[in-house]
């Protein structure tokens with residue numbers, strides 16, 4: 551008899567965010583991450599000038615997603631950044647509504663600070679019905695991400711039946727336990743793999759990926775086919 555489908559993902563997706571150097575992008579791709587993020591939010595120490603974006607894109611390996619991150623940027627800025635970076639996905643981390651997020655014709659993730667709040671998955675899906683996924687961060691609503699604040703597992707909407715990334719204060723030493731505890735669809739990290747804002751640390755990137763893959767192997771059973 552077939553075993554029921556598991557809600558637990560067999561492989562946790564990994565997004566590394568806040569790249570400013572092509573060499574760091576190249577190494578992240580070699581380490582096997584699913585996505586690399588470039589930040590255009592004004593309130594970020596990792597903000598990239600759109601003129602530097604083509605060099606980051608050129609460093610990307612085939613089959614790795616490229617994410618452009620915004621936080622309440624004017625539409626013209628979003629369009630200019632998209633033209634330079636040519637991302638595969640957008641991430642909006644401010645007060646953007648669904649109509650704004652979808653007007654660029656690319657799939658988007660909505661980033662949300664859930665610190666000190668309770669929200670259910672049905673509400674998120676109703677507010678951003680075209681979101682390809684959500685990034686759930688530990689900082690307070692309205693604040694920029696990349697703050698290093700952990701997300702309380704109790705704040706994760708139990709009914710969210712859509713791709714979502716766990717974010718906020720993850721690093722190579724805590725990500726394995728975080729994955730085992732909440733089994734997110736994916737994880738998203740900026741500060742925990744850096745030497746300084748926007749300057750990635752190769753050893754930390756490698757240890758982060760290894761910790762996620764080790765957690766993926768724990769307690770997982772492959773679904774039986776046929």
Ligand SMILES: O=C(O)c1ccccc1N[C@@H]1O[C@H](COP(=O)(O)O)[C@@H](O)[C@H]1O
Pocket residue numbers: 566567568587589591593594595596619620621643661685687694695696697698699717718719720738739740741742
């Ligand atoms: O990283 C930033 O500077 C940033 C600024 C504004 C909005 C979002 C931002 N980053 C996002 O937050 C997560 C978690 O960051 P951290 O690991 O806690 O440092 C990061 O991956 C981005 O998606």
